[in-house]
Amino acid sequence: MKRPQNAFEIFKLLDKSNCGNCGEKTCLAFAGAVFRGMRRLEECPRLNPQVIREYSGGADPDKIPEAEGTAHFAKLRAELAALDFEAAGRRIGAEVVDGRIALRVLGKEFAVDPRGNFHTDIHVNPWVAIPFLTYVLYGEGRMPSGRWVSFRELKGGRERYALFQKRCEEALRRVADTYTALFDDMVHLFGGREVAPQFASDISVVLDPLPRVPFMICYWRPAEGMASGLHVFFDETADRNLDIGACFALGVGLAQMFTRLSQRHGGAAAALPPATAQ
Numbered sequence: 703m704k705r706p707q708n709a710f711e712i713f714k715l716l717d718k719s720n721c722g723n724c725g726e727k728t729c730l731a732f733a734g735a736v737f738r739g740m741r742r743l744e745e746c747p748r749l750n751p752q753v754i755r756e757y758s759g760g761a762d763p764d765k766i767p768e769a770e771g772t773a774h775f776a777k778l779r780a781e782l783a784a785l786d787f788e789a790a791g792r793r794i795g796a797e798v799v800d801g802r803i804a805l806r807v808l809g810k811e812f813a814v815d816p817r818g819n820f821h822t823d824i825h826v827n828p829w830v831a832i833p834f835l836t837y838v839l840y841g842e843g844r845m846p847s848g849r850w851v852s853f854r855e856l857k858g859g860r861e862r863y864a865l866f867q868k869r870c871e872e873a874l875r876r877v878a879d880t881y882t883a884l885f886d887d888m889v890h891l892f893g894g895r896e897v898a899p900q901f902a903s904d905i906s907v908v909l910d911p912l913p914r915v916p917f918m919i920c921y922w923r924p925a926e927g928m929a930s931g932l933h934v935f936f937d938e939t940a941d942r943n944l945d946i947g948a949c950f951a952l953g954v955g956l957a958q959m960f961t962r963l964s965q966r967h968g969g970a971a972a973a974l975p976p977a978t979a980q
């Protein structure tokens with residue numbers, strides 16, 4: 703893995719078109735932000751994937767949360783051993799099949815056994831595994847009320863909102879701006895449901911990363927001198943069915959998955975694989 707020593711080294715990797723698709727005004731501004739750890743190289747949609755692979759792991763603010771996530775993940779897995787699966791299943795409205803708690807994650811089957819082994823067709827990332835375990839261990843199993851709130855309004859959300867906005871809402875907005883048709887296809891590919899008429903926007907959808915923790919994503923295209931906008935809303939019960947850290951992980955994880963898929967399939971919706979969490 704190569705580590706850039708300064709922002710100019712990063713700048714030299716970019717195509718220097720100043721196209722603005724990354725959300726920065728210039729490639730140099732983007733390079734500076736990457737070097738300071740505020741942005742990730744893969745957020746430049748014009749960068750060669752090979753270069754991203756060679757440099758991934760450089761100045762990357764995601765490394766700290768991921769490392770913390772790994773220890774937290776191990777702790778949650780260990781707690782499963784003492785969990786009454788039948789009672790937990792009743793609490794969160796999940797089936798217990800062959801001694802495993804089974805739920806649908808973005809429309810796909812996902813199950814865990816008392817030893818913390820996952821059984822699923824989709825790739826198990828920390829961003830989905832930690833919220834899943836938090837939901838199983840501590841979720842109150844509240845049914846969504848249908849009242850949508852921003853991340854900031856959830857318990858503990860105010861302090862983390864700036865980071866959530868940057869890493870979830872802004873990241874999703876960049877994908878939607880750059881690959882609008884693909885973004886539309888992706889949200890529907892992952893089982894997106896129609897929103898109530900009062901929330902309709904250019905692209906608006908309700909996703910179910912966990913059965914009782916729906917997200918609503920509303921995207922507005924740029925128009926008449928107005929910048930585009932994208933907001934993610936949670937049901938007001940989300941902080942009772944998860945904690946704020948798990949809500950954060952779900953939102954940011956979803957944004958990372960959409961970013962990777964869009965970079966890989968760049969506008970060729972027909973080439974998308976069947977729905978899998980990446």
Ligand code: SF4
Nearest residue numbers: 720721722724729746
């Ligand atoms: S998206 Fe890439 S090429 Fe375009 S301005 Fe940003 S860094 Fe430069």
